Amino acid sequence: MASNRPKVEDLHLVNLTKTFGDFKAVDNLTLTIPAGSFFALLGPSGCGKTTTLRMVAGLEEQTSGQIKLGDEDITFLPPYKRWVNTVFQSYALFPHLSIYENVAFGLRRQKAKDIDNQVKAMLDLVELSTQAQKKPQQLSGGQQQRVAVARALINEPDVLLLDEPLGALDLKLRRQMQLELKRIQTEVGITFVHVTHDQEEAMTMADTIAVMNEGRIEQLGSPIQIYEHPKTAFVANFLGQTNLFEGTVAGIEGDELVVKVKDVTFYVPLASTEIRSGQIVFGVRPEKVKIVDQGKTGLPKNQINGSIKLTAFVGVSTQYEVITNWGQEISAFEQNIDPSDLGRPGQAVTLAWEPRHSFVLDPDQDLTAGLDTSWDE
Amino acid sequence: MNIIKLIREKTLQVFSVLIIVYLMLPLAVIILLSFNKPKGRQNTSWNEFSLDAWTNICRDQTICSSFATSIKIGLLVTLISTIVGTMISFALIRHRYRGRGTTSLLIFLPLATPEVILGASLLALFLNIFIPLGFWTILLAQITFTISFVVVVVNARLAGMDPRLEQAAMDLYATPLQTFRYVTFPIALPGIMAAALLSFSLSFDDFIVTTFNSGRVVTFPIYIWGAAQRGIPPQVNVIASLMFLGSLLLVLVASLISKRRKAIYA
Numbered sequence: 001m002a003s004n005r006p007k008v009e010d011l012h013l014v015n016l017t018k019t020f021g022d023f024k025a026v027d028n029l030t031l032t033i034p035a036g037s038f039f040a041l042l043g044p045s046g047c048g049k050t051t052t053l054r055m056v057a058g059l060e061e062q063t064s065g066q067i068k069l070g071d072e073d074i075t076f077l078p079p080y081k082r083w084v085n086t087v088f089q090s091y092a093l094f095p096h097l098s099i100y101e102n103v104a105f106g107l108r109r110q111k112a113k114d115i116d117n118q119v120k121a122m123l124d125l126v127e128l129s130t131q132a133q134k135k136p137q138q139l140s141g142g143q144q145q146r147v148a149v150a151r152a153l154i155n156e157p158d159v160l161l162l163d164e165p166l167g168a169l170d171l172k173l174r175r176q177m178q179l180e181l182k183r184i185q186t187e188v189g190i191t192f193v194h195v196t197h198d199q200e201e202a203m204t205m206a207d208t209i210a211v212m213n214e215g216r217i218e219q220l221g222s223p224i225q226i227y228e229h230p231k232t233a234f235v236a237n238f239l240g241q242t243n244l245f246e247g248t249v250a251g252i253e254g255d256e257l258v259v260k261v262k263d264v265t266f267y268v269p270l271a272s273t274e275i276r277s278g279q280i281v282f283g284v285r286p287e288k289v290k291i292v293d294q295g296k297t298g299l300p301k302n303q304i305n306g307s308i309k310l311t312a313f314v315g316v317s318t319q320y321e322v323i324t325n326w327g328q329e330i331s332a333f334e335q336n337i338d339p340s341d342l343g344r345p346g347q348a349v350t351l352a353w354e355p356r357h358s359f360v361l362d363p364d365q366d367l368t369a370g371l372d373t374s375w376d377e
Numbered sequence: 378m379n380i381i382k383l384i385r386e387k388t389l390q391v392f393s394v395l396i397i398v399y400l401m402l403p404l405a406v407i408i409l410l411s412f413n414k415p416k417g418r419q420n421t422s423w424n425e426f427s428l429d430a431w432t433n434i435c436r437d438q439t440i441c442s443s444f445a446t447s448i449k450i451g452l453l454v455t456l457i458s459t460i461v462g463t464m465i466s467f468a469l470i471r472h473r474y475r476g477r478g479t480t481s482l483l484i485f486l487p488l489a490t491p492e493v494i495l496g497a498s499l500l501a502l503f504l505n506i507f508i509p510l511g512f513w514t515i516l517l518a519q520i521t522f523t524i525s526f527v528v529v530v531v532n533a534r535l536a537g538m539d540p541r542l543e544q545a546a547m548d549l550y551a552t553p554l555q556t557f558r559y560v561t562f563p564i565a566l567p568g569i570m571a572a573a574l575l576s577f578s579l580s581f582d583d584f585i586v587t588t589f590n591s592g593r594v595v596t597f598p599i600y601i602w603g604a605a606q607r608g609i610p611p612q613v614n615v616i617a618s619l620m621f622l623g624s625l626l627l628v629l630v631a632s633l634i635s636k637r638r639k640a641i642y643a
Contacts, residue, residue, distance in 0.1 A: 058547075079547040080549075088545055092539060094560060094564075109550040155550070
């Protein structure tokens with residue numbers, strides 16, 4: 001659609017900092033968001049993700065640092081002079097204007113030509129053509145959400161900012177809108193920066209995820225990268241469940257690092273870490289862990305014995321809590337293929353997983369980081 | 378048993394009707410007596426039906442001139458206090474500045490002051506700074522308290538307004554001035570209109586503060602107060618009836634418009 005405007009530019013945040021009194025909401029953040037990508041800022045409430053977004057929009061003034069769109073420094077531009085538009089949490093639709101006028105608002109301010117056709121095309125894109133003359137409060141939550149997206153998108157900004165845009169919707173509608181937003185983003189090719197505390201939402205939609213905690217980026221990468229190879233305990237815990245082990249390096253065997261935890265030997269890929277000696281923390285996701293009766297053979301290389309503490313049948317899978325002889329609880333999710341064969345509490349079992357499914361954290365981690373924050377809100 | 382059930386079902390209706398009757402009875406009496414031809418000076422008991430008062434409203438010149446004065450003062454007071462009050466309200470709600478608390482307190486003070494005191498103090502003030510009593514002193518005196526009502530009403534509207542609406546407007550390329558014109562003002566408008574109506578009616582029927590500061594100018598309430606000593610002519614009832622019917626008409630039109638709007642959107 002936007003052929004007369006220069007092509008979409010990368011968004012650069014350089015040493016961006018925002019303090020409220022003594023509290024550092026955003027702490028020296030440096031980040032480049034490539035043009036045309038679907039980028040998610042993921043983190044618990046209070047991690048600084050929304051503040052970052054508002055600084056990009058120009059609605060919050062940074063304490064220090066720089067924001068650039070391509071080569072243009074937009075750090076001190078007022079919001080109405082930035083080629084950036086926002087989809088607000090709870091939408092902030094203008095209650096006194098019709099859906100049509102809400103969508104046309106940005107174009108009218110820019111004195112654009114041919115507003116009528118553009119608004120109609122945009123309402124078609126979000127499938128709201130029949131609702132054009134209604135007022136926002138006459139629409140359902142999902143429809144209002146689409147109006148908010150249309151109202152921002154029609155201006156063809158370089159960057160579209162989405163501030164928890166699906167937070168007010170129920171689960172089913174949220175899933176539907178996730179795919180819808182993904183479709184729209186692919187169609188228009190604009191950079192989307194999406195703020196959310198919902199890790200599944202971030203993984204479903206984004207090409208790149210930045211996990212934020214206490215004003216800093218903990219880890220940046222594709223959904224698969226950060227899920228499969230978290231670098232910190234916070235990321236490991238925040239993105240779904242995880243089992244973490246503290247051990248000491250006992251040597252190297254081929255392309256694997258040998259790690260002793262108590263008296264049990266584990267293997268982790270050599271490529272996954274720089275650590276070659278001393279203390280090490282590694283982990284494995286519960287869905288990679290097989291649970292079998294003790295004494296079976298032909299199992300993956302990493303093995304540990306224990307007894308079942310808890311069995312929870314959740315439909316798609318059965319979730320086990322297994323307790324080791326030193327008292328650590330380990331989760332294992334088994335795909336639900338034959339539900340008559342559930343393990344019972346107290347049963348002695350062996351847990352096993354492939355060494356390549358292990359990931360190693362950076363040194364000096366607080367293993368409980370991100371545990372208490374992942375389920376709030 | 379049936380009786381208990383009947384009572385239970387009808388109690389609310391009966392009481393509602395009784396309360397409406399209680400509220401409407403004085404109005405009915407006023408309208409009824411506007412068609413009376415009073416025996417003697419006092420128009421307090423029914424004598425005989427007549428249209429005299431309706432066909433000859435301005436028989437006593439002062440009725441109509443005082444009515445016109447009150448309308449004129451009311452409109453001016455409304456205009457000034459609505460504009461200034463709305464601006465004060467924006468300052469109070471939107472900005473944090475030194476002396477904001479004091480301003481807020483000073484605004485609310487006239488609401489808590491008994492009108493007699495307010496009127497007497499203003500009189501003392503006007504006499505001391507040699508402003509001749511009359512039209513302008515009435516205006517000034519009324520504005521001192523109508524402004525407070527405007528601020529209170531507009532405050533309520535502004536405080537309930539989501540600040541993100543203005544942020545959204547600015548995000549959508551509206552300059553601060555355009556944001557005010559296309560978003561803030563239209564959304565605050567119902568509150569401002571309500572404040573204007575309130576200050577008009579407060580001004581129109583104010584008696585206490587006005588008497589102190591009116592000099593020789595006669596407003597409608599002052600005329601009625603004076604007439605009450607000698608006997609209120611039925612023309613006053615006619616004007617009261619007309620005003621009642623006028624506001625009724627406004628309410629009807631408003632509800633018709635909103636019904637029609639709903640029908641369009643449904």
